[in-house]
Amino acid sequence: MGLNIPTHGNARLEEVITRIDASERISTLWAASNVTAIDRMHINDHGPVHIKIVTNIAIKLLRLLVAGGVEASVVRDHKLANEDAEVIVCVAAALHDIGHVIHRHRHEELSLILAPALIEDLLEGMYSVREATILEGEILHAIHAHRRDIQPLTIEAGAVKVADALDMESGRARIPFKAGSASIHAVSALAIKKVEIMSGEAKPVRIHVHMLNSAGIFQLDTLLREKLSHSGLSPYVEVVGEVVGPEKKIIERYEIE
Incomplete structure (x- = not known):
């Protein structure tokens, strides 16, 4: 599955995307990450679809x-x-979750073990030694800083961190929840219909979250607020959540056994 990122004339980005799409090792790491997340832990996807988004x-x-x-x-x-x-x-977004092949616990640090050799291959022949060394450090920083409690020190790392939280359309929330559960994590995830990202009026970026049910506020207040406040991007991003149409009933009944 290709990343399908518009390159806007960026030849180096186009070449990197081509190399990522052609890498059997990277695609295998994505698939194996989903084995850990979905098959073994029974939580939501952390594989190729998540990476593309x-x-x-x-x-x-x-x-x-x-x-x-x-x-x-x-x-x-x-x-x-x-x-x-x-x-x-x-590159940071493509590799940020590969540590799941080892374990979900502290997967951000585990991704740092696997990423350097892949980064070297992806950048080979495209940059001088100085430039490639700088890019590798910046990529590893962005991977490390996507952890909730790590403060990114770069705009690029902040973009990766916030993007990770915004994969929340149609039940794809980044708060892990058990498949089939009726927890607030699962219910609020299903309440998110669409996420629009556009130029803002007061700030450079506007994130407009369309919700089917007001339970979706939990996703915005619990995950997105935290990621955004620890991203370094909060001065530049405005967020609006809106229930679209009549509220949709997500669960009929809840019991504590």
């Missing part, structure tokens, strides 16, 4: 931020280009 959202967030006057950290700190910031975000 997160990479696209992260790139879109970065582009909206840059268009809104926010300078990418690799541009500010290392004098590289916005195109390189997009490569950082793409």
